Amino acid sequence: ILPVLAVVGRPNVGKSTLVNRILGRREAVVEDQPGVTRDRVSYPAEWAGRRFTLVDTGGWEVDVAGIEEKVASQAEVAVALADAVLFVVDAQVGATATDERVVEMLRRSGKPVVLCANKVDGAAGEADAAYLWSLGLGEPYPVSGLHGRGTGDLLDAAMKAL
Ligand code: GDP
Numbered sequence: 252i253l254p255v256l257a258v259v260g261r262p263n264v265g266k267s268t269l270v271n272r273i274l275g276r277r278e279a280v281v282e283d284q285p286g287v288t289r290d291r292v293s294y295p296a297e298w299a300g301r302r303f304t305l306v307d308t309g310g311w312e313v314d315v316a317g318i319e320e321k322v323a324s325q326a327e328v329a330v331a332l333a334d335a336v337l338f339v340v341d342a343q344v345g346a347t348a349t350d351e352r353v354v355e356m357l358r359r360s361g362k363p364v365v366l367c368a369n370k371v372d373g374a375a376g377e378a379d380a381a382y383l384w385s386l387g388l389g390e391p392y393p394v395s396g397l398h399g400r401g402t403g404d405l406l407d408a409a410m411k412a413l
């Protein structure tokens with residue numbers, strides 16, 4: 252059985268875009284409107300000669316009351332089934348209350364977490380990524396899932412965590 256890497260984070264941070272980048276094909280559904288990904292979708296993936304199962308998450312409604320709770324509880328199911336977690340934050344926006352809720356849940360899970368500071372499309376965005384040290388999850392990896400920037404270092408870290 253292959254190790255499972257779950258990609259979690261609040262809607263619209265770029266999880267599905269990153270999943271497609273890792274897969275090298277457009278399989279996960281990316282939408283400008285958040286909430287289109289089904290709860291959990293698994294894909295066979297490979298990095299540096301290691302095969303693993305990559306799980307994209309999503310599927311919650313964004314404009315409902317208690318969004319923090321909904322995002323965290325959806326992510327919780329994926330995390331429980333995972334060996335390691337890729338936690339995606341939008342570095343352009345910074346950490347939100349919803350992100351903080353997910354971080355609490357990730358801490359409780361005890362699973363290894365790699366922090367992806369996504370939407371760092373150029374060198375100018377690296378400072379945004381550095382703010383995410385404040386989440387207490389260790390090094391934020393600056394990544395652009397859209398353009399592929401930084402995904403090699405991110406995946407190297409994820410393979411160490413798996
Ligand atoms: P998800 O809801 O977390 O799965 O997010 P999606 O992958 O569906 O992406 C949400 C939006 O963010 C889409 O409009 C993407 O094109 C955009 N996006 C995703 N990754 C990046 C990135 O690295 N840089 C920028 N600038 N936009 C991104």
Ligand code: MG
Nearest residue numbers: 266267288309
């Ligand atoms: Mg998605």
